[in-house]
Amino acid sequence: MITWSKDRAEAAQRILGSYPERRSAVMPLLYVAMAEYGYVSEQAMRDVAELTGLTPVQVSSVASFYTMYKREEVGRYLVSVCTSVSCHLLGGDDVLHAVEAETGVPHGETGPDGTFSVEHVECIGACGGAPAVQVNYELIEGVTPEKAVELCQWLNATEPDPLLGDEMQALFGGQRSFDWGPSESTGSKGPVPAFGPYSTAGTDRLAGP
Amino acid sequence: MSERVTITVDGIPLEVDAGELLIKAAEDNGTYIPRFCWHPRMKPVGMCRMCLVEVEGPRGILLTTSCNMPVSDGMVVHTESETVKKAQEGILEFLLINHPLDCPVCDRGGECPLQDQTLSHGPGESRFVEEKRHFEKPIPISDLVLLDRERCILCARCTRFSDEVSGDPLIEFQSRGNNTQVLTFPDEPFASYFSGNTVQICPVGALTSKPYRFRARPWDLEKTESTCPHCSVGCSIEVHTSQNEVIRYQGVDNDDVNWGWLCDKGRYSFESVNSAERLDTPLIRNASGQLEPASWPDAMEAAATGLASIVEAHGGNSVAGIGGARGSNESAYAFGKFMRTIIGTNHLDAQLGDGLDPHFLVGSTPRGVINDLDTAKTIVLWGPDLKEELPVLYLRVRHAAQQGAKLIVIHPRRTGLDDRATFKVVYKPGEGPALLNKLVEGDPGLAEVRAAINEGPVVGLVGRTGLTEDPRLAEAVAAFLRELPKATLMPLARRSNVYGALDMGVSPRLLPGRVSSASESGKAALREHWGSLPDDFGRDTIGIIDGLADGHLKGLVMMGSDPVRDVPSGNRAAEALSRAEFVVAIDTFLNDSAAAADVVFPALGFTEQEGTVTNLEGRVQKVTQAAPGPGQARPDWSILEDLAHRMGGSIGATSVNVLFKEIVTVAPAYRGLTWVDLEFGEGRDGLVMPLEEGDQPIQYVAVDPGLAPTKAPLALHSARTLYDDGVHTRFGPSLERLVGAPMAYLHPDDAARLGIPDGGEVDVETVQGSARVQVGFDPSLAPGTVFVPFNQGIGQNLGSAVEVKLEVVS
């Protein structure tokens, strides 16, 4: 019995309808379920299994293959620091340590108050703006350890919702991979990537510092 | 016959079938390429990489896995080059770096492909100094199977089997990369009817089965090939014994039957062979009405005297015989001969009121074999849920459907094959005839189905969907299906060696060798051999029960049968037994029916005697002796021979061989069969009767009897589940736990209409009996249907009436 919000239940049906085979909807539905439950809980996987006609273990087999499906509860802000080679060369590890020190949360973990989860991630395609950080999958490029600390403090103090990448870049970013063009007012509503059609994005706050 | 091509393996030219996988072509010609993940009955996945070889190609020498490489003409292959050896040693080293060194305490030690290949192809010492991967040591993933993830080499044989072969994907890879592991979902155990196969095909000791764990070391085991007795599919097995005790069964790859697979009921039923409850001494009912142990001479005397006095007083046809389907053909033949010539009765039946017309079962034309499924374009299953009743046939149908055959399933409830069915039609019990008419007449609602089944070759799998279904419906269905293009029929009955027993004439309507008991020439021919043969009308099991209950019959001989548990109206059978003047039982357990007998003889069971059995195709295979049997138990044919002696005659049952020779002489359909032809070995997969030398007098052409539908406001569907309350499950501790609770299932809409809550209690009532059970919801049921699993504590009292009433208790 699926008890998702109306928006998400509708998104689920839309998603199921956009593939020739139901099983293809597993990954998008896991995002929707993650938005619903805050993470990919056992119930989330059972729900997706029901919607796609798979067994729960087939769903968890898929979910556990992909690093973005968090199967444990995640903090309000998921801070992902890239440590792949380009970021590594330009101090990504120092940024990670700064974030860990400021939040008190070691990578791979969630703080006790549920504000922050910290992780180091492999390449997020921001090598020209290394070192790069994502908060709830919204990108900030050219981050120094000092700016990373300020970023965490700002998140803690202002609790932005939704979280806007352009705003964070303006406040805490530096070198960018390329000109980002105009700012966006769409951002993330939680530790789930903000994909419009999956009803996981938020747009109710205008951008701008 | 496929095209032959020439390939060169390590310098040796080989002629092989075009398109065959290189690993198999090489193995069949003497070159074994090591492997872990490849299994001949599953799709190649090339994951373990152990089967790397070098193949010369237009762009140089290619290092490739041989498990997914089809051979082509002129292919030049190197399996022992330096590069190949180095690569294989490398793979083994990779597999071993995280593998624990617990071979001495591992069940698999001694029969472990990883251990064997390490000895033959592996590095001498480990260069790995880092910490090995650690997981919690064996965790139970079901009631039968344990998983040790540290030993696992991630070959995916188990996960692929569950997904691809058995269709219950309950174990899967989790996580990825170096953290990959096999696991179940929390609270969703690996409750598959086929889980034991994954243990058997695991190339290491990662999966172990509870019933076998720590029981024996492989090098201490004696191995004997045989045929599984659990159902009529007749899977080839190997019986493993240690110190005269049966330790396990393993599946053997019979190309025509089971492809190496077994169901868990068959596999783990070995526990009942070793049960302490086995009958090991004769029993006689004493003056105070209790059964007490007796000597063989005393018991023989009591039985012979009891039977003889009834025959004397009321004639031979006042005695009946029920049984024969649980033993060998030789035992069944002896039983039939004993009943007909020594007692002088035609009241004998190996079926227990749950099957089809015996002529239809053994004499149908055109009759198909299991392998027809693989060449069929269309498979129509209107019969039992194969997953529950004929599990390995279910696997074969599933495979055929996955390979592209259209599958049409018609049944009152969900079945294991629904997910592979091109069309599934659900109907209310009793309304089958109307549905069939619609199908035959091309009703618009069934037009698509009708169109789909028109493409041949068609294989029709027909049987009773449940015990409340008129058995003649299956014939009506068969009459329709046999007219389809290139159609073959497989009439289905599930009970063990029932086809063999019917072929041996254990039926009022049959004589040995697929001869009608109404055939004058058949009777005359048999009289030549047997000397005498009664001419009277014979009753089937239901008739026998009625006869005993109403006093027309006085005596009963049961051989390997338990009418109280097995007929649709068990209470009626119990009543019949209590009214009988004298009852003899020959059995392995003191079952509910034997407990009502006056004399009970302990019989040897499966694994304890030699013989032949016949499966649902009419295929004869051997069963073999692997263990001595309990106490004073004896072969049932030998008990019958002794009894015959005491009654002043003989059935000539001096040995299995003598019986076998008599069968192949007396039974037309078995003519020409030799014991040697049935020896086990490569390519010996049993023989389907009749051989060219034989002939089958009954050429049964199914006709539609023109049944009228039975309209019932609420209809009962009563069918077997795999783990019912039979002797193999009841006396096997591992299987006993798996038997479901007595339940009645309702469509949620019906439940709502009747005001019955999920989990509520109801009295289920038919004209034949009643039972109080808990209710569960099953939305797969046709509306207006109540499903009661048969023989789970209660089902056997409801009989075969379609109409049912529910009385809400709570």
Next chain:
Amino acid sequence: MKILTSRMDAHPSDSHTISRYLATGGYRSLKKALSMEPADIIAEVKASNLRGRGGAGFPCGVKWGFLADVHPRYLVVNGDESEPGTFKDRQLLERDPHQLLEGVIISSHALGVNHAFIYIRGEYPKPARRVQQALADAYASGYVGRNILGSGFDLDITVHLGAGAYICGEETALLNSLEGRRGEPRLKPPFPAVEGLYGKPTIVNNVETLSNMPWIVENGGAAYAAIGPEGSSGTRLFSLSGHVRRPGNHEIVMGMTFGELIEDLGGGIRDGRAIKAFIPGGASAPWFTADHLDVPVTIDDVAKAGSMLGSGAIVVMDETTDVVKAALSVVSFFAHESCGQCTPCREGTTWLENMLRRLTVGQGRAVDLDLLLDVSDNISPGLAWPPRQTTICPLGPSAVSPVLSILTHFRDEVEALVTTGVSS
């Protein structure tokens, strides 16, 4: 000469919108393509000599030619850009999504496809939002959907998001992922063009590859082939990162040397330092050193010099770089991203990672150098280039590249690390 980035360069504030796209000639090629026979479009693509921009560099027209004559068939856009050092597709998705969509629609028409999928990595929510908006606008304007521009051609496009798995950039892993399965590469053959998505013939093309289609249709394959040196025709978007003054994406005509690219476009090495090494084509590629700065930036020249142009990502390391740590970063990446289905990659990449990590923390042993090479050899026999592999897909051998690179070019440094326990 710019093809891919000219619009975003000229109109940085709105290059991603449909209005700007239409105002700058957008969807004109689609109209032209719809009036052409599919075979003629394929002929133009073949004539263009366009080679795939995802990494393998396979000629696009040839790949299209393999498509089996079975319907339905699918086109899948590979936007799972995840190769460390690579961020070019992100820019194309984010800044000019209609250019890609037009390429997808043209290609679908050419290939007889009625359902195309755009697979974008999950870490790219902003590019995904832009593509989704562009797609919604394209549907609304009749460029996608039923009876496109009255031509009778129907096309649906579904955007599918990845969820954190580099291996899904491998085309068969991507197809598995799109089918709702674990992103494990499939055995080949069969190739996707014969048996791909849902077992049906499928073409998988990179974002950048398809973004060239509007230009090729408008200007003709021959015009495209005329750009740049033979075998590396057209322009290409290179991602420059690491220790350069001006990192970023640069669209260039191939043929200049790496030295020129790093110096002229990248502004040279930061802080005026010397170059120590560079990766010429993404993390999978064997490293080059200062000795290779005069190698021309073409697919064939880089291959001849023992590496690959791959995804067009150039990662520059200056003289201060601890190459063992840098190699560890790359090997860790591949170990983390190994799907785990085949033995040598699952076990071998982590073993290499563990050994390198031991070296970097001063616990290396003299035998580890040969052991690193031998374990590498068991993943990639002969340690040759192009690599042979005991694995299913090239990910395993990719982890060998950095190991081999440091032991070839900087063996002294690695040995010193073993001897002293600290980086020199």
